[in-house]
Amino acid sequence: EAxxxxxPRYKIIEKRQSVAFWCNPISGHATLYWYQQILGxxxxxxxxxxxxxxxxxxxxPKDRFSAERLKGVDSTLKIQPAKLEDSAVYLCASSLEGPKxxxxxxxxxxxx
Amino acid sequence: xxxxxxxxxxxxxQKGGISIINCAYENTAFDYFPxxxxxxxxxxxxxxxxxxxxxxxxxxxFTISFNKSAKQFSLHIMDSQPGDSAxxxxxxxxxxxxxxxxGTRLAVHP
Numbered sequence: 001e002a003x004x005x006x007x008p009r010y011k012i013i014e015k016r017q018s019v020a021f022w023c024n025p026i027s028g029h030a031t032l033y034w035y036q037q038i039l040g041x042x043x044x045x046x047x048x049x050x051x052x053x054x055x056x057x058x059x060x061p062k063d064r065f066s067a068e069r070l071k072g073v074d075s076t077l078k079i080q081p082a083k084l085e086d087s088a089v090y091l092c093a094s095s096l097e098g099p100k101x102x103x104x105x106x107x108x109x110x111x112x
Numbered sequence: 113x114x115x116x117x118x119x120x121x122x123x124x125x126q127k128g129g130i131s132i133i134n135c136a137y138e139n140t141a142f143d144y145f146p147x148x149x150x151x152x153x154x155x156x157x158x159x160x161x162x163x164x165x166x167x168x169x170x171x172x173x174f175t176i177s178f179n180k181s182a183k184q185f186s187l188h189i190m191d192s193q194p195g196d197s198a199x200x201x202x203x204x205x206x207x208x209x210x211x212x213x214x215g216t217r218l219a220v221h222p
Contacts, residue, residue, distance in 0.1 A: 031208055042203075048209065050208070099144050099205035099208055099209055100144075104155050105153070105155045
């Protein structure tokens with residue numbers, strides 16, 4: 001069974017630029033999560049989808065972050081414009097049922 | 113009520129020793145307590161998890177001890193090996209959502 005796929009693996013941008021990350025969850029997993037993991041900290045949930053509907057986006061900075069999950073499968077997370085403090089690893093996870101989450105390898109974003 | 117506090121922040125253990133990492137939660141509605149292992153450059157991988165209806169769960173060298181009344185749980189790694197060197201995260205959750213601890217960086221010296 002293939003795991004959660006993410007791309008790109010690394011991205012370097014300058015502040016005020018835009019960036020987008022892509023996630024393909026494990027086949028059949030209805031729930032998809034985007035997390036932000038700042039160096040030395042645990043993952044922090046940004047947004048949670050159930051199929052293509054948003055369940056929780058309470059910690060998503062909506063003035064600059066957006067996410068969508070079209071057709072209830074793949075998802076994209078966008079940052080526009082990026083700030084220095086957005087430098088982090090962005091993790092995508094999916095689950096079949098309940099909170100048993102499987103993570104992708106992450107995208108390491110560096111904002112200069 | 114949503115915090116999960118993890119300690120220690122870092123841990124050094126000799127090969128063959130026991131590694132112990134502790135976590136405490138606040139929300140009594142949480143009913144799922146996993147531990148994740150993360151190697152540099154990789155995403156967290158589910159290691160072992162427990163539900164509050166049992167006080168202990170063992171899988172190989174890894175054991176979770178759970179104390180519902182104290183709202184605490186811990187990970188014990190028996191016979192620690194250099195390959196166990198990684199960052200470990202506890203988490204606590206309810207329906208479809210997890211709150212993560214800050215992580216413990218474990219180094220197992222040969």
